[in-house]
Amino acid sequence: MLESAEERGRIVRFAKELGVEPRTARRWWKRYQETNEVPYKLSKNNVGRPSSFTTEHETYIRELLDKD
Numbered sequence: 001m002l003e004s005a006e007e008r009g010r011i012v013r014f015a016k017e018l019g020v021e022p023r024t025a026r027r028w029w030k031r032y033q034e035t036n037e038v039p040y041k042l043s044k045n046n047v048g049r050p051s052s053f054t055t056e057h058e059t060y061i062r063e064l065l066d067k068d
Contacts (some may be wrong), residue, residue, distance in 0.1 A: 011029060
């Protein structure tokens with residue numbers, strides 16, 4: 001089934017707002033139409049090694065800022 005030009009434009013616009021590829025947005029839209037469930041993008045932020053910044057670091061930086 002072909003989409004209308006208006007629907008394609010909306011998908012592209014919303015894909016840009018979400019920061020995903022238009023093809024991904026189309027796949028999500030198709031899945032929503034088939035299942036009535038809202039697909040979601042898993043956050044890829046904060047993936048990897050945890051921060052080594054400790055409370056001692058924060059205290060030291062605050063002391064430096066207070067001195068200046």
